[in-house]
Amino acid sequence: PAYAQSAKAFVTQSGFYTNGPKTIILTHAKANEPFGIIDLDTRQNVFAGRLTSGRKSPTADITGYAAEFSALKKNGYYAIQYKGQNLDSFYIQPAVYxxxxxxxxxxxxxxxxxxxxxxxxxxxxxxxxxxxxxxxxxxxxxxxxxxxxxxxxxxxxxxxxxxxxxxxxxxxxxxxxxxxxxxxxxxxxxxxxxxxxxxxxxxxxxxxxxxxxxxxxxxxxxxxxxxxxxxxxxxxxxxxxxxxxxxxxxxxxxxxxxxxxxxxxxxxxxxxxxxxxxxxxxxxxxxxxxxxxxxxxxxxxxxxxxxxxxxxxxxxxxxxxxxxxxxKLEDEWFWAAAELYITTRDTFFLNYAQQYWQPVYDLQGWPNVGMMGCYTLLKHATAVALPESFVSQLKQRLWQLADEYLAVQNKTAFATVMGYNAANYSWGSNAVAANQAMLLIKTYLLNGQTKYVHAALTNLEYLTGRNATEYSFITGFGKKTPMYPHHRPSAADGITEPVPGFLVGGPNRHAAAQDKCVYNSLVPELQYTDAACSFASNEIAINWNAPLVYITGAMESIKYQ
Ligand code: 9MR
CATH class of the missing domain: 1.50.10.10 (Glycosyltransferase)
Incomplete structure (x- = not known):
């Protein structure tokens, strides 16, 4: 149908930092075609650029073309234009998160x-x-x-x-x-x-x-x-x-x-x-x-x-x-030993931390807390004079994961770290995106390389609208946000707006089978429904909000502005 052919813009609904990177993804567009940015207050064209070549989603029939305009560093209210149409509007301003x-x-x-x-x-x-x-x-x-x-x-x-x-x-x-x-x-x-x-x-x-x-x-x-x-x-x-x-x-x-x-x-x-x-x-x-x-x-x-x-x-x-x-509790032993060591400085716990360290610990999540211990040890490594060889093992693993994320960020339709394989879309996938961003920021804090912050921002923008569903996944924050989260007070309080500030679980490739709600699409990155019945894609949870807290606080502290 004709409507499916018209270009669409996928853009963070939180806005862009004055001095930050700025990317909007277009679909149903063509490589290398011109796009423009118009200032909606003055009606002036303020930026002209060309789309990148298309990037196909690894998990869906979606091709994204990036409109990149980081050089535009003037605060204001703008729209992205393509083929004479204003596709979407957004702000450039300080403190956007x-x-x-x-x-x-x-x-x-x-x-x-x-x-x-x-x-x-x-x-x-x-x-x-x-x-x-x-x-x-x-x-x-x-x-x-x-x-x-x-x-x-x-x-x-x-x-x-x-x-x-x-x-x-x-x-x-x-x-x-x-x-x-x-x-x-x-x-x-x-x-x-x-x-x-x-x-x-x-x-x-x-x-x-x-x-x-x-x-x-x-x-x-x-x-x-x-x-x-x-x-x-x-x-x-x-x-x-x-x-x-x-x-x-x-x-x-x-x-x-x-x-x-x-x-x-x-x-x-x-x-x-x-x-x-x-x-x-x-x-x-x-x-x-x-x-x-x-x-x-x-x-x-x-x-x-x-x-x-x-x-x-x-x-x-x-x-x-x-x-x-x-x-599997090696990672829990390791995390507990790491925290106890840094707090007490008792080498008894350092020995345990070294014993339980495994270079395969993966992205943090409720069953995987190894990287939590890694973060703490690296943060305090100098203060406690952590053995050099141990420090380099910890760093190596962190760098390795961070560099894997950097390597895939341009291999997804939305040019985000999130979404490079279907396994990313599990129960609580939005926390995968947020935790990946946290890992990248941790890397930046240790080595000072801003490319890791830029990569983290791609995932924060994923969460706030630069994704296939077009939702900003946080209740009350964005133009199109979840209205029916699986959250008992929000469902039962008789108030139209859900309780604000919650990150919902997000697309989950098994969601339909798990909660039996009605889904418009079973494609992994689109298997999300804004319905209260959907505990497998639209629930809220304290462990999902926590990395969102971390990455938004990080962005506000690191300050692109
Ligand atoms: O976040 C949990 C997810 O990793 C599991 O796959 C899922 C099924 O066991 O459970 C999720 O946690 C839920 C918890 O069991 C009960 N409170 C709501 C949590 C979020 O859905």
């Missing part, structure tokens, strides 16, 4: 369990408290010889994991590690970033205030013996209702090695960062004690995997909420 950075952090406030969200902080998304978690039963899988049957603990606070109302330590682990790392890398930016949350103005940076809300919950999840319960959960997912409506029993479930090591890593890192902050000395000390206890428990219980199906054959009630089961 500042609002998104703040919004992405603020989303964690909206995920707070056990407290009401008041209108002065939450605006029209104010709501009552849900899930007090002051009475939480120790599930039979977790009683062991530590607790009598029917025992209960308190485990209030923390963030809901995602679109559901449960709280999982493994996923909180990578989330908290990423957020703490954002602060460690860009404290100058975050120190003055105010989020209008209840703690604002207390002398602590708001990103840390928000992190503390979840940290205090995590501390409640440590059992007296040092082991950490895997999750605080209902037996089955709540319906699509507001928090506070359901009153199902809550459980803490089986202590596991993965949860305990992730907990050790996070509490060790938090102890280091919070130590010097006003009024946080005690919290820092408690975190370090907790980290050490967790480590010791893991040493005694190195193979307690969380296998929900196996557990359900043995214990009642069956638990059917998120599993986050992980059977």
């Amino acid at each position: 500042h609002a998104l950075s703040a919004g992405a952090i603020k989303s964690y406030y909206y995920q707070r369990a056990s407290m009401p969200l008041l209108p002065q902080y939450a605006g029209k998304w104010h709501r009552g408290a849900g899930h007090p978690d002051t009475i939480v039963y120790i599930h039979p899988s977790a009683l062991g010889d530590t607790h009598p049957a029917g025992a209960r603990i308190k485990s209030p606070g923390g963030w809901y994991d995602a679109g559901d109302y449960n709280k999982y330590i493994v996923n909180a682990g990578i989330t908290m590690g990423t957020l703490l790392t954002a602060y460690e890398d860009f404290s100058g930016y975050y120190d003055t970033l105010s989020l209008n949350i209840p703690e604002s103005g207390n002398g602590i940076p708001d990103i840390i205030n928000e992190i503390i809300y979840n940290l205090r919950w995590m501390l409640t999840m440590q059992d007296t013996d040092g082991g950490v319960f895997t999750k605080c959960t209902n037996a089955a997912f709540d319906g699509m209702v507001m928090p506070g409506i359901t009153k199902d029993k809550r459980y803490v479930v089986k202590k596991s090695t993965a949860a305990t090591l992730d907990f050790a890593a996070v509490t060790a890192q938090a102890a280091r960062i919070m130590k010097a902050m006003p009024g946080l000395r005690q919290l820092s000390d408690s975190c370090l004690t907790a980290a050490n206890k967790a480590w010791q428990w893991a040493i005694k219980n190195p193979k307690l995997y969380y296998d929900q199906d196996a557990m359900n054959k043995q214990y009642q009630p069956a638990i059917t909420t998120g599993g986050y089961g992980d059977k």
Whole structure:
């Protein structure tokens, strides 16, 4: 049909930095044809260029032609013109990711369990408290010889994991590690970033205030013996209702090695960062004690995997909420040892870190935390005089991954690092894009080469509209954004706009088979639907937002402007 033949522009909906790289992708265009940029205020043509040759998507029948106009460095409101048509409009201005950075952090406030969200902080998304978690039963899988049957603990606070109302330590682990790392890398930016949350103005940076809300919950999840319960959960997912409506029993479930090591890593890192902050000395000390206890428990219980199906054959009630089961724990050992070493400088932990380092650790994600340890060790390598040979092994792996990403960024239709193979489009693919960008920024922070920041920006632009679906994947941020995320409060609150600041999971090549929603396309990079039923492509989750926080904060700190 004729409409399919007309040219289309794919452009970040967040705008371009004054002095940053500027690329818009056109489809249904031709190589080497002219394009122009027009200033929409003055109606002047301000830039003329030619499209690149076409790049075909490795996973779809899409060919993209790049319109590159980085030389245009004047703030303003513009449109891209092709064959006499204005295809799309955009801004060039400073601080284009500042609002998104703040919004992405603020989303964690909206995920707070056990407290009401008041209108002065939450605006029209104010709501009552849900899930007090002051009475939480120790599930039979977790009683062991530590607790009598029917025992209960308190485990209030923390963030809901995602679109559901449960709280999982493994996923909180990578989330908290990423957020703490954002602060460690860009404290100058975050120190003055105010989020209008209840703690604002207390002398602590708001990103840390928000992190503390979840940290205090995590501390409640440590059992007296040092082991950490895997999750605080209902037996089955709540319906699509507001928090506070359901009153199902809550459980803490089986202590596991993965949860305990992730907990050790996070509490060790938090102890280091919070130590010097006003009024946080005690919290820092408690975190370090907790980290050490967790480590010791893991040493005694190195193979307690969380296998929900196996557990359900043995214990009642069956638990059917998120599993986050992980059977490969070398990377968790490595991450925990790395954080404990940098915080304590005790070579005992350095030995473990060296023992558990493997040069195959891949992009970070909830089951893969090896690179988290790598980042921390490299960041502090000089301060702790990390052995040179170890440093070079760590760098080699990081460089290798970063250079793989650089090598593919021009092999995708949208000239983004994201999308070079179908496997990128897994459940939570948007976090793959965000985590790749974080890895690239980490590389830049270590070697100062701006090509890595440019590559990271391609993925941030992917997330904000430069992708096959044309969505800016963050609720409330962009011109075309998800309106029906799989997020219980957004679905149930009766407010048209979803709760803002959340990155949805994104295209997933198995989504239709997994959630059985209706999809317009099964092509990997288009298998996304903005429907509340779509937990496999349109859910939100704390671990997906965290690298978005990292990369937007990074861009605002590195400053193209
Ligand atoms: O992010 C998780 C993804 O990697 C898994 O493939 C998927 C299925 O097990 O689960 C995702 O995590 C979900 C969790 O289990 C429960 N809360 C919502 C999470 C995001 O969909």
